[in-house]
Each structure stands twice: as C-alpha cells, then as structure tokens.
Amino acid sequence: MTVQPRASAFQNNAVVVSHLRRAYGTRTVIDHLNLVIGQGEFVVLLGESGCGKTTLLRALAGLDPVQGGTIEVPGRPAVVFQEHRLLPWETLWRNVTLGLHVPDARARAADALGEVGLGDRLDDWPRNLSGGQAQRVALARALVQAPKLLLLDEPFAALDALTRLRMHGLVKDLVARHQPGVLLVTHDVDEALRLGNRILVMRHGVIAAEHRLRPDHDSAGVRAELLRELGVTSSH
Amino acid sequence: MSVTTAFTANEGRTYSSAPAPGFRLGSSGLVALSWLVPVLLLITWEVLARYGWIEPHLLPAPSKVALTAYKLTVSGTLLHDLAVSLLRAAIGFAIGGGIGFALGTLVGFSRIAEAVIDRSVQMVRAIPFLAVLPLVIVWLGVGEGQKIFLVALGVAFPIYVNTTLGIRQVDPKLIELGRVQGLSTWELITRIILPGALPSILTGVRFSLATAWLALVVAETIGAQAGLGFLALDAREFLRTDVIVLTVIIYALIGVVADSLARLLERRLLQWHPNYGAVR
Numbered sequence: 001m002t003v004q005p006r007a008s009a010f011q012n013n014a015v016v017v018s019h020l021r022r023a024y025g026t027r028t029v030i031d032h033l034n035l036v037i038g039q040g041e042f043v044v045l046l047g048e049s050g051c052g053k054t055t056l057l058r059a060l061a062g063l064d065p066v067q068g069g070t071i072e073v074p075g076r077p078a079v080v081f082q083e084h085r086l087l088p089w090e091t092l093w094r095n096v097t098l099g100l101h102v103p104d105a106r107a108r109a110a111d112a113l114g115e116v117g118l119g120d121r122l123d124d125w126p127r128n129l130s131g132g133q134a135q136r137v138a139l140a141r142a143l144v145q146a147p148k149l150l151l152l153d154e155p156f157a158a159l160d161a162l163t164r165l166r167m168h169g170l171v172k173d174l175v176a177r178h179q180p181g182v183l184l185v186t187h188d189v190d191e192a193l194r195l196g197n198r199i200l201v202m203r204h205g206v207i208a209a210e211h212r213l214r215p216d217h218d219s220a221g222v223r224a225e226l227l228r229e230l231g232v233t234s235s236h
Numbered sequence: 237m238s239v240t241t242a243f244t245a246n247e248g249r250t251y252s253s254a255p256a257p258g259f260r261l262g263s264s265g266l267v268a269l270s271w272l273v274p275v276l277l278l279i280t281w282e283v284l285a286r287y288g289w290i291e292p293h294l295l296p297a298p299s300k301v302a303l304t305a306y307k308l309t310v311s312g313t314l315l316h317d318l319a320v321s322l323l324r325a326a327i328g329f330a331i332g333g334g335i336g337f338a339l340g341t342l343v344g345f346s347r348i349a350e351a352v353i354d355r356s357v358q359m360v361r362a363i364p365f366l367a368v369l370p371l372v373i374v375w376l377g378v379g380e381g382q383k384i385f386l387v388a389l390g391v392a393f394p395i396y397v398n399t400t401l402g403i404r405q406v407d408p409k410l411i412e413l414g415r416v417q418g419l420s421t422w423e424l425i426t427r428i429i430l431p432g433a434l435p436s437i438l439t440g441v442r443f444s445l446a447t448a449w450l451a452l453v454v455a456e457t458i459g460a461q462a463g464l465g466f467l468a469l470d471a472r473e474f475l476r477t478d479v480i481v482l483t484v485i486i487y488a489l490i491g492v493v494a495d496s497l498a499r500l501l502e503r504r505l506l507q508w509h510p511n512y513g514a515v516r
Contacts, residue, residue, distance in 0.1 A: 061416055076418050085413040089431040089508040098427065099417030127510050141417075 012039045014074070014149040014181020015060060021068035022055055022205075029055045031205040032069070039148065040179035042172075044186060044196035046230060052205045053185045057153050060183065077149035078142035078180075082157050084134035086126040086141075093122040096141045112140035115174060132163035136170065143178055150180040156191065168194050189226050193219055201229045296478040301485070304478040313467070318486065321452060321463040324380065328387025329448050333441070336392035340399025344433070345425075350400075357396060365389045365447075366454055378459025386455040390447035398440025402433030435506055442498040449491055 014037045022030040029052045037043050047053045058064045060071060061079045086095045093109035102108060106122070113119050116136035126134060135155060142150060152171075156164045172195060175182055186192060192199045193213070199222075201209040209229045211222055227233075278298055284290045285297030292300070308314035339357065342349040369386065376382040406429050414424045456465020464483050471479035506512040 063412060063415065079413075079416045081409070081413070083409060085409055087410060087428065087431070088510075089434070089506075090427070098414070099419050099423070125508050127508065145417075 013037065013072075014039050014041070015077070015183075016072045017060070017069070019069035020056070020059065020066055020071065022052070022059055022064070022066045029205050030059070030066075033206060035200075035207070037149065037181040037183060039181055040175075042175055042182045042184070042195055042197045044184045044192040044199045045202055046186065046189065046192050046199060046226065047202035048230065049187075051202045053202045054153060056202070057151050057183060057185050060149070061151050074148045076145070076147065077151050078145045078147035079151045079153065080135070080138050080142050080155040082154045084126075084131075084138040086129075086134055086137055088126050091123050091125060092118065092129075092137055095126065095137060096144050098141065100144060108144055109140075112144040113137070115143070116140045116170065130163075132159055132167065135159060135167065139171065139174065143174060143180075146178070147180050150175070150182045152182065152184040154186055155184075157187070164191075171195065189223060189230070192226070193223060199226065201226065203229075293475060293477060296481060300478050301481050304476075305482050308479070308482070314482075314486075317463050317467045321456065321465070322490075324383050324456075324463065325387055325448050325452050328384045328451070329391050329444070331384065332388030332391030332448070333395050333444065335388070336395030336440070336444070337399050337437070339392075340396040340437075341403065343396075344400045344403025345429075354400075357393075361393045361397075365393075365451065369454065369458075373458065382458070383452065383455035383460070383463075387448050387451045390451035391444040394443035394447060395437070395440040398436045398443070399433065402436025402440075403429055405436065406432035435502075435509060435512075438498070438502050438505065441501070442495065445494045445498055446491065449487070449494065453487060 015035070017033060017035040020030055020033040020035075021028065033056065035043075035056075045053045045056065055064070057079075059066050060073065061077055062071075062073075086092075087098065090098070092113060093106055096109040096112050097105040100108065110119060110122055113122060116139055118133060118136060118140070121129075121133075126137070129137065135158075138155070156167050159167060168191065184192075184195060197213055199211045199213065200207050209226075211226070213222065281290075281295075282298050285292060285295065285300070296304075305314065339353060343354050343357075365386070368389070372382050372385055376385055410428050410432065411424065414428045419427065453465060456463045457469060460466035460469070464486060468480050468483040471477075471483070503512055
C-alpha cells in the first residue's frame with residue numbers, strides 16, 4: 001500500500017483511491033474499490049453495519065494497512081470519530097492544537113474554537129463540556145489542521161436529535177468555508193440527504209450505488225431509492 | 237468573520253448538590269463533631285495519668301509528652317534526629333521510586349521487556365520486604381546503606397506495579413487519535429500515554445510513601461546512631477516512655493503529612509480529572 005502526499009498529481013482532488021483491497025485473513029472486506037473525492041465535495045457513505053464503510057474510512061486515515069491498491073491523499077487527512085476523543089488532561093485549546101506545530105498555536109485554536117461557537121472556552125477542561133460541545137471541539141481540532149481531506153466516522157451518532165440537527169448546520173457551513181473534500185460515514189439516510197453532494201451506498205465491500213445530488217433534487221424520490229438499495233422496504 | 241451558529245452558551249450542564257436527608261449540620265459542624273472523640277480520649281488519658289490511675293513509667297500523661305517535645309526541640313536533638321530520618325526516607329524514596337518508575341515504564345511499553353523483567357520482579361515482590369532485613373544487614377552492615385536500601389526496596393514495587401498498570405490502561409482510542417494527529421513517538425508518550433497513566437502512578441506514590449515510612453521505622457531500630465528510631469531505642473534504655481511515645485506520635489504525624497502531600501500532588505496534577513479537581 002502507498003499513501004502518497006503528492007499534491008502535484010491532484011490539483012482538485014482530495015483523495016484518489018484505486019483498486020483498494022482490504023482483507024482480514026481470507027475474508028475480503030473491501031474489494032477493488034475506486035473512489036475520487038474532489039476538493040470541496042461532500043461525499044456520504046451509507047451502508048449496513050459490516051459492509052466495509054468504516055474499514056474504508058480507516059484505510060483512508062492511514063490507520064489500517066491495506067492489501068492492495070493505492071490511496072493518494074495530499075497531506076494528512078483529519079478525522080472526527082464517533083467519540084470526541086478529547087484528551088481529558090489537556091485544556092480545550094491544547095486539545096485543538098494537538099499535533100499542530102506552529103508558533104501561534106493558541107491564536108489558531110482561538111479562531112477554530114470561535115468557529116464552532118466555543119471561543120470563550122479556550123482554557124476550560126473537556127469534562128465541563130456536553131456531548132455536543134465536545135464533538136464541536138473535535139471538529140475544531142480537525143479543521144485547525146487545514147486538511148484537504150476530512151473524514152467523519154459517524155460523528156453525530158451519539159448526539160441527541162436536536163443537537164445533531166444543529167451539528168449538521170455547523171458542519172455544512174464549515175465545509176463550505178474551508179472547502180476540504182469530505183467523506184462522511186453514517187447510517188442515517190436523512191443525514192446523508194441533508195449534507196451530501198454525492199451519496200454512495202456500499203455493500204459487500206464495493207460501491208453498489210451512487211447518487212449525485214443537485215440543489216433541485218427530488219428528496220423524497222432519492223430517499224425511497226436509497227432505502228431500497230439499503231434493503232429497507234419502504235411502506236410508502 | 238465567523239460562522240453564525242445556533243448554539244448558546246447555556247448548553248453546558250450545571251449540577252446542583254441535593255441536601256443530604258436527615259437533620260442538618262453544617263460542614264464545619266461535622267468537622268467539629270469528628271474531633272470530639274479524639275479530644276475526649278486525650279482528656280481522659282491526661283486525667284487518668286495525672287491521678288495515678290496509669291503508671292507514669294508505662295504511659296506518661298500527654299502534657300508530659302508535650303513538655304518533653306518542647307525540651308528536645310529547644311535542645312536541638314529532636315530536629316536533628318527528625319532531619320536524619322527524613323533524609324534517609326527521601327534518598328530511599330528517590331532511588332526506589334526512580335528504579336520502580338523506570339522498570340515500570342519499560343515493561344508498560346514493551347512486551348519484550350515484560351517477558352524479560354516482569355516475572356523476576358513479581359517473584360521478588362512476593363517476598364515481604366522486611367523479611368530480607370537480616371540478609372541486608374549481612375550485606376550492608378547497619379549503616380546508612382542498609383536503611384536506604386530497605387526504604388528503596390519497599391518503595392520500588394508499588395511504583396513499578398502502578399506505573400505498568402497505568403500505561404497499559406491508557407485508552408487505545410486516544411493513542412489512535414495521536415497517530416491521526418501526526419504525533420511523534422515522543423509526543424505520543426509525553427502528551428498521551430504518561431498523562432493517561434498519571435492517576436495510577438500517583439496511587440503508587442501514595443502506597444509507597446506508607447511503605448517507605450514503615451521500612452524506615454524498622455531499619456532505624458537496628459544500629460542507628462541518629463534518627464527517630466535511634467531516639468526511641470535510646471529512650472528505651474533509660475525507660476523514658478515519654479520520649480518513646482513522642483517518637484510514635486511524630487511517626488504518625490509524618491505519615492499524615494506525607495499522605496496530605498500526596499493528595500495535594502494529586503489535586504494539582506489531576507485537576508482535569510472528574511474525581512479529583514474542583515468542578516469549574
């Protein structure tokens with residue numbers, strides 16, 4: 001496997017995956033998968049549990065080895081996990097700048113936390129945050145790295161319904177502004193429809209269906225189609 | 237420019253403590269109440285000793301002990317012996333703690349180091365460390381070396397065990413996050429693994445402080461020329477029970493002070509921890 005930080009080959013792509021293969025022993029989880037995500041494009045990956053979507057995200061993050069194919073990412077991708085994964089022993093601004101080696105780290109953290117509505121909490125501790133707030137700090141930590149590729153692994157799944165809706169708005173705004181390529185892994189069809197420019201349905205390690213959403217797309221129609229592709233028979 | 241969000245500053249939770257059931261006593265009242273029994277005991281002891289119900293050569297009155305403390309302090313003997321004892325404890329603690337921490341870190345990080353070191357350490361740990369005292373005397377005589385060795389031996393194991401445990405218990409998800417954020421191995425150790433292991437390491441420090449003190453008491457009763465143990469031994473020769481009681485009380489006080497220091501350290505270093513720091 002090669003993860004090549006070759007910015008020149010891309011111009012406008014956040015990630016180029018070709019013929020990716022990932023297997024646990026003899027069981028193939030991802031089978032010759034191809035995927036290109038453009039700069040500023042919001043791609044949502046839907047699929048049942050165990051279809052390989054989190055495996056794909058982890059491979060793109062460089063967390064797991066792959067058994068074949070190439071992943072080309074310009075620079076290091078940023079990841080927001082389902083859990084916030086804040087270091088409880090570091091203040092919020094130190095958490096946000098973890099791994100960021102710049103002289104004005106605190107100022108950058110202040111900007112990033114300001115963007116997620118926590119600009120007045122720089123020196124606070126993670127234990128004083130609600131679930132939604134902690135996930136916003138995790139988002140700030142990802143964006144402060146100015147990633148070309150942002151990987152979101154079900155980051156809203158553990159939040160309550162109202163907080164989740166607010167998070168959708170925030171993420172949409174931030175992505176529009178910073179223009180990273182985004183891969184969001186989720187179970188939630190409505191979340192996919194709200195956020196994505198393109199929705200992929202993954203099944204048995206391959207991309208089984210693809211929907212490009214135009215601003216004037218027929219939401220209900222795409223939704224019904226997605227549910228059918230996911231094996232959920234819609235009653236209406 | 238900033239993104240407008242619908243979040244408000246009030247999203248964080250606030251907790252209020254419910255009053256305890258039953259009749260209420262302020263916290264200062266409870267503190268006063270908790271001192272009632274010790275003070276009563278002290279008064280009873282004083283009275284019994286004053287009126288001859290207790291033989292003064294077996295157990296002198298608290299006032300007599302206090303007077304002895306004052307005299308020995310003024311003459312300088314007490315402070316000198318105390319300093320000698322504290323120095324022994326500090327040197328032994330530094331050596332034993334350093335070795336325990338170094339080995340614990342090594343074993344915590346490396347399965348190979350664990351295979352090589354851990355079994356031997358666990359076998360030695362199974363020995364009650366005071367049982368090797370006669371052997372230590374044969375090896376090192378009854379000088380400073382023997383006392384410091386015994387303290388170091390007692391301290392090393394709690395620190396070793398808790399350091400290893402603490403490193404092993406660091407959340408692997410946080411280590412994974414460190415890799416995602418591009419941390420170097422050194423940053424991974426100093427910013428994620430050691431801070432994550434710190435609560436456990438500090439527990440080890442508290443345990444080992446108690447062991448260090450116990451080791452010192454035992455070591456000092458053999459062939460010491462100065463120190464609190466020497467003070468007590470010397471007093472026994474002359475049936476000065478007031479001095480013996482005084483040393484016992486000082487041992488207790490130092491134990492309490494050491495424990496409070498360890499707690500203070502915990503509160504300082506673990507202020508991020510929900511179980512230690514004050515909320516906001």
